[in-house]
Amino acid sequence: MGAAKSPEILFLKQEDVIKAGVLDMKKTIDDIETVFKMYAAGEIDQPVKTLMEFPDPITKDRGRLVVSMPVYLGGNIKRAGVKWAAESLENQRTGRLPYGIDLVILHDLDAAHPVAIMDGTLITAMRTSAASGVAAKYLANLDSKIAGMVGAGVIGRTAIETYLATFPKLEEVRMFDLDHSKSEGLAQEFRNRIKIRVADDARQAVEGAEVIATQTTTRKHFLKREWIKGANFYAQMGTNEAEEAEILGADVLVVDDWGAIGHYAPGYLAQLVNAGTLDTSRILELKNIVSGKVKPRTSPNQHILFKSMGMGSEDIIVAERIYQTAKAMGIGQTLKLWDNPLWL
Numbered sequence: 631m632g633a634a635k636s637p638e639i640l641f642l643k644q645e646d647v648i649k650a651g652v653l654d655m656k657k658t659i660d661d662i663e664t665v666f667k668m669y670a671a672g673e674i675d676q677p678v679k680t681l682m683e684f685p686d687p688i689t690k691d692r693g694r695l696v697v698s699m700p701v702y703l704g705g706n707i708k709r710a711g712v713k714w715a716a717e718s719l720e721n722q723r724t725g726r727l728p729y730g731i732d733l734v735i736l737h738d739l740d741a742a743h744p745v746a747i748m749d750g751t752l753i754t755a756m757r758t759s760a761a762s763g764v765a766a767k768y769l770a771n772l773d774s775k776i777a778g779m780v781g782a783g784v785i786g787r788t789a790i791e792t793y794l795a796t797f798p799k800l801e802e803v804r805m806f807d808l809d810h811s812k813s814e815g816l817a818q819e820f821r822n823r824i825k826i827r828v829a830d831d832a833r834q835a836v837e838g839a840e841v842i843a844t845q846t847t848t849r850k851h852f853l854k855r856e857w858i859k860g861a862n863f864y865a866q867m868g869t870n871e872a873e874e875a876e877i878l879g880a881d882v883l884v885v886d887d888w889g890a891i892g893h894y895a896p897g898y899l900a901q902l903v904n905a906g907t908l909d910t911s912r913i914l915e916l917k918n919i920v921s922g923k924v925k926p927r928t929s930p931n932q933h934i935l936f937k938s939m940g941m942g943s944e945d946i947i948v949a950e951r952i953y954q955t956a957k958a959m960g961i962g963q964t965l966k967l968w969d970n971p972l973w974l
C-alpha cells in the first residue's frame with residue numbers, strides 16, 4: 631500500500647476556457663466530425679441523457695430544465711466525462727445570466743477521480759452549432775449564398791460562425807428574433823464579416839433562403855413548411871420549431887442521435903413515430919453519413935432536415951482539447967478533493 635493521494639483537479643472558469651481556444655469554430659467542427667466518426671466506429675459509450683423539465687412560472691410551458699450527459703470516449707482519447715446542463719427562461723427574461731449554463735467534469739477512468747471541472751457554457755454553444763456545420767458539410771449544397779435564421783441568442787451567434795466556416799460563398803444571413811435588439815446586435819457584431827439583414831418576422835427571414843437554421847427557445851412551432859421547402863438544408867437546434875408537415879415532407883430526415891430524440895416524448899419526431907405516422911426507417915443518423923455508410927443527397931433539389939438534440943460526446947471531446955491546452959499553457963486553478971481521505 632502506498633501513501634494516500636490527494637487528487638488535483640484543474641478548474642477552468644469561462645475566461646480560462648476562452649484562453650484555451652474554445653472560440654475556434656474550425657477546430658470545434660473538426661472535433662465534432664471526429665466524434666461522429668468515433669460514434670460510427672463504436673468507440674463511444676453514450677447512455678441516453680437524463681433530462682428533467684419543469685414548467686416556467688409565466689409561460690406555463692417547459693421553461694426550465696436540467697440534463698445529465700455521461701460519456702466515455704474511447705479510441706485514442708480514453709476519457710470519461712459528464713456534462714451537467716441547465717436552461718431557464720427566467721434568465722432570458724432578466725438578461726442577467728445566459729439562458730443555458732453548463733458544467734463539464736472530466737475523469738481519469740483508472741484512478742476514478744476527476745481531473746478537470748470547467749465552464750461548459752461556451753463549449754455547448756460552440757459544439758451545438760458545429761454539429762450543424764458537420765451536418766451541412768455532408769448534407770447541404772455548399773455553394774449556398776443565402777442563409778435564413780431564426781433565434782439571435784447565444785446559439786444564433788455560433789450558428790452564424792458555423793455557416794461562415796461551412797459555406798465559402800455565403801453572402802447574406804437573414805435573421806429574425808422576437809427581440810429585435812438581438813438581431814441588430816449580431817448584425818453590428820458581424821458587420822465586417824458578413825451582411826446580416828434583420829428580418830421583421832420569421833417568414834421574411836427564411837422564405838427564399840437556401841439554407842436555414844433555427845435556434846429559439848420557443849416550444850411551439852412557428853415555421854411553416856411552405857416557407858422553407860425550397861431550401862436545400864435546414865438545421866433545427868431548438869424544439870419543435872417547424873410544424874409537423876416539415877418533418878413529414880422533408881426529402882431526407884437526419885438526426886444527431888435517435889437514442890435521445892426518440893426518447894424525448896414532447897418532440898414532434900418521437901410523437902409522430904409513436905403515433906405510427908412516421909416510420910423510423912425514414913430517420914437517418916448523422917454518424918452513418920459522416921462514416922460514409924449512407925449518402926442521402928442524390929440531387930441538389932432535395933430538402934434535407936437535420937434535427938439535433940445535442941450529444942455529451944460532443945462536449946467531452948471539446949472539453950478534452952481545452953483541458954490539454956490549458957495544462958500546456960499552465961492556466962486554471964488547481965483544486966484538491968481532500969488533504970487526507972477518510973476511510974482509506
Ligand SMILES: NC(=O)c1ccc[n+]([C@@H]2O[C@H](COP(=O)([O-])OP(=O)(O)OC[C@H]3O[C@@H](n4cnc5c(N)ncnc54)[C@H](O)[C@@H]3O)[C@@H](O)[C@H]2O)c1
Pocket residue numbers: 717722729730754758780781782783784785786806807808809812832845846847848852866867868869938939940941
Ligand atoms: N440541439 C442542441 O444540441 C442544443 C444545445 C444547446 C441549446 N439548444 C437549444 O437552442 C435554443 C437557443 O438557446 P440559446 O442558448 O441560444 O438561448 P438564448 O436565450 O440565448 O436565445 C434564444 C433566442 O430565441 C429568441 N426566440 C424565442 N422564441 C422565438 C420565436 N418564436 N421567434 C423568434 N425568436 C424567438 C429569443 O428572443 C432569444 O433571443 C434553445 O431551445 C436551446 O434548448 C440546443
